[in-house]
Amino acid sequence: MKPIVLCGPTASGKTELALELACQSNGIILSADSRQVYKCLTIGTAKPQGSYQNGTYTVDGIPYYLVDFLDVTATCNAGTFVKQARQIAAENPGRPLIFAGGTGMWLHSYFVGMDDLPASTPQTREKLSALLAKSGKEGLHQALMELDPLSAQNIPAGNVQRTMRALELCWLTGKPASALKSGNFFKLPSPQDSAWVYLAWDKESLNARISARTEQIFDGMVCETKTLLSRGYTPDTPALKSLGYPQAVAFLQGKLSRAQAVEQVATLTRQYAKRQRTWFNRYTNALRLELATKQDFCPQTLAAQILHFANQTALPPNMVK
Structure with missing residues (x-):
C-alpha cells in the first residue's frame, strides 16, 4: 500500500484518525509536527500519550515515530525530518506508512522535494x-x-x-x-507514490474545536513551562517558543491573566490554522474529507474510506462527507 498522508490544520483530529488507520492496516505512524518532536512538551503540543518500548515511542501498541525525541534546546528542520523519515521507512519494509501532521513544508519536502537553499544568518x-x-x-x-x-x-x-x-x-x-x-515548491505529490488526505473542517467548527482544546490544555502547558523554567531553561529556549508557550511564560510572570493568556493562545492558533489551510489547499489531488460536526468525524468509518482510497491506482479528485 502506498503511504498515506493525513494533513490538515491543527485540532482537526489527525492523530486520532492516524491511530485508527494504523490499527486497521497494521501500519506505523510518522509524525510531521514540528513541536511534538520535543521532549517535555506533551500536553501543550497535543502529543499522543505513549511510552517507549524497545526504544520506540508507542501509543496503544502502535509505533509512533518522530515525536518526543528532541532536547528542548535543539531545533529541527525539513532536512532532518526527511532524513529520519526515510530511515524509518527503510527499517520497516512492508509496513504501511501513515504520515500525520500539520507541518506542511516537511511533508512536501519528503514527497515532492524542496530547494536546498542556505539558511538565514x-x-x-x-x-x-x-x-x-x-x-x-x-x-x-x-x-x-x-x-x-x-x-x-x-x-x-x-x-x-x-x-x-x-x-x-x-x-x-x-x-x-x-x-x-527548481519549481518543486509548486508541484503536486505523485498519486502513484502517496495518497494524501485533507481534513477539511468547516471554519467555524474548527475554531470552536481550537477554543475548546486551548481551554483544556492550557493548565498543562503552564505546568510543563514551569517545570522547564525551574530546571534553568530560559523563555528563549527553542521549545518554549512553540505556539502557546510564550503566553504560558507571561502568565507565570504575572504579565497576563489566565483568561488573557488563553484568549491569546486561541487567537494565535486560529491564525496558524488559517495558514495551514492555505498551504494544504494547494493539494488538489488529495482526498478531501469535508467535516462540520462531531458526527462527521467517525475515525472508524473515515479510516475504512481512506484505506479504500489509498489502494486505488487512479486518484481522481474526490469528496467524502
Missing part, C-alpha cells in the same frame, strides 16, 4: 533590517530588482518577507534567487 538579517529601516519596502524591492529582476517581477513590492528572503539568497549565494529554484 544573523548578519544578513541585520543588513536587511537596516536597509528596510533606511529605504523602506520600496527601496528593499529596488535592491532586489537590481540583483534579480525576475524575482522582483514575481514578488509584489509590498511583500516584505518574500523580498527580504530573495535578496538574502542573492547575497548569500552570489546568484539570482530565481536561478536557485
Whole structure:
C-alpha cells in the first residue's frame, strides 16, 4: 500500500484518525509536527500519550515515530525530518506508512522535494533590517530588482518577507534567487507514490474545536513551562517558543491573566490554522474529507474510506462527507 498522508490544520483530529488507520492496516505512524518532536512538551503540543518500548515511542501498541525525541534546546528542520523519515521507512519494509501532521513544508519536502537553499544568518538579517529601516519596502524591492529582476517581477513590492528572503539568497549565494529554484515548491505529490488526505473542517467548527482544546490544555502547558523554567531553561529556549508557550511564560510572570493568556493562545492558533489551510489547499489531488460536526468525524468509518482510497491506482479528485 502506498503511504498515506493525513494533513490538515491543527485540532482537526489527525492523530486520532492516524491511530485508527494504523490499527486497521497494521501500519506505523510518522509524525510531521514540528513541536511534538520535543521532549517535555506533551500536553501543550497535543502529543499522543505513549511510552517507549524497545526504544520506540508507542501509543496503544502502535509505533509512533518522530515525536518526543528532541532536547528542548535543539531545533529541527525539513532536512532532518526527511532524513529520519526515510530511515524509518527503510527499517520497516512492508509496513504501511501513515504520515500525520500539520507541518506542511516537511511533508512536501519528503514527497515532492524542496530547494536546498542556505539558511538565514544573523548578519544578513541585520543588513536587511537596516536597509528596510533606511529605504523602506520600496527601496528593499529596488535592491532586489537590481540583483534579480525576475524575482522582483514575481514578488509584489509590498511583500516584505518574500523580498527580504530573495535578496538574502542573492547575497548569500552570489546568484539570482530565481536561478536557485527548481519549481518543486509548486508541484503536486505523485498519486502513484502517496495518497494524501485533507481534513477539511468547516471554519467555524474548527475554531470552536481550537477554543475548546486551548481551554483544556492550557493548565498543562503552564505546568510543563514551569517545570522547564525551574530546571534553568530560559523563555528563549527553542521549545518554549512553540505556539502557546510564550503566553504560558507571561502568565507565570504575572504579565497576563489566565483568561488573557488563553484568549491569546486561541487567537494565535486560529491564525496558524488559517495558514495551514492555505498551504494544504494547494493539494488538489488529495482526498478531501469535508467535516462540520462531531458526527462527521467517525475515525472508524473515515479510516475504512481512506484505506479504500489509498489502494486505488487512479486518484481522481474526490469528496467524502
